[in-house]
Amino acid sequence: MQLEFRETLGERINKHSREWLKEFKLQAEMGDVDGMIWYAKLLFKGNKRRPPDAPHAIYWLRKAARTNHEAAFRVAKIFLKGKYVKSDPEKAYLYFRIASLSRCKCGKYSEELHSKRISNVHSCIHNESLEAIKSMKLSDADISRYEVKFISWKNDNLK
Numbered sequence: 001m002q003l004e005f006r007e008t009l010g011e012r013i014n015k016h017s018r019e020w021l022k023e024f025k026l027q028a029e030m031g032d033v034d035g036m037i038w039y040a041k042l043l044f045k046g047n048k049r050r051p052p053d054a055p056h057a058i059y060w061l062r063k064a065a066r067t068n069h070e071a072a073f074r075v076a077k078i079f080l081k082g083k084y085v086k087s088d089p090e091k092a093y094l095y096f097r098i099a100s101l102s103r104c105k106c107g108k109y110s111e112e113l114h115s116k117r118i119s120n121v122h123s124c125i126h127n128e129s130l131e132a133i134k135s136m137k138l139s140d141a142d143i144s145r146y147e148v149k150f151i152s153w154k155n156d157n158l159k
């Protein structure tokens with residue numbers, strides 16, 4: 001009996017990864033946002049037959065970012081750190097601003113939570129995005145320039 005299970009764990013994960021890749025690709029192409037995020041995750045990871053494909057992964061994350069604030073936040077961090085891509089403060093700003101459109105749900109303790117005077121179990125993407133922008137220490141001129149880009153993104157992508 002054991003002989004039938006000779007494939008190693010790595011091989012099995014790889015096989016599943018290929019199936020998941022196909023499945024999530026389909027979902028992503030049909031416009032499913034969770035599918036896009038999962039597909040992006042798998043593309044970042046790659047598998048035995050397919051090396052990681054960061055440009056493609058970022059393409060799908062950026063698409064997901066139109067409606068998913070966590071995806072926007074991830075894209076922003078990628079452009080901020082220059083991980084996988086050349087560091088690009090303009091794009092980092094754009095995606096942090098998109099992420100900052102998420103609602104703060106911290107309620108009456110928001111001040112304490114945002115200033116980390118009390119610890120939060122859940123992250124607040126709204127506030128973390130604004131904090132990240134602050135920590136970029138952009139000049140006023142850059143901020144005005146980037147803000148124009150953000151507003152035009154908003155007009156193109158959100159009703």
Ligand SMILES: [Zn+2]
Binds near residue numbers: 105107110124126127
């Ligand atoms: Zn908050």
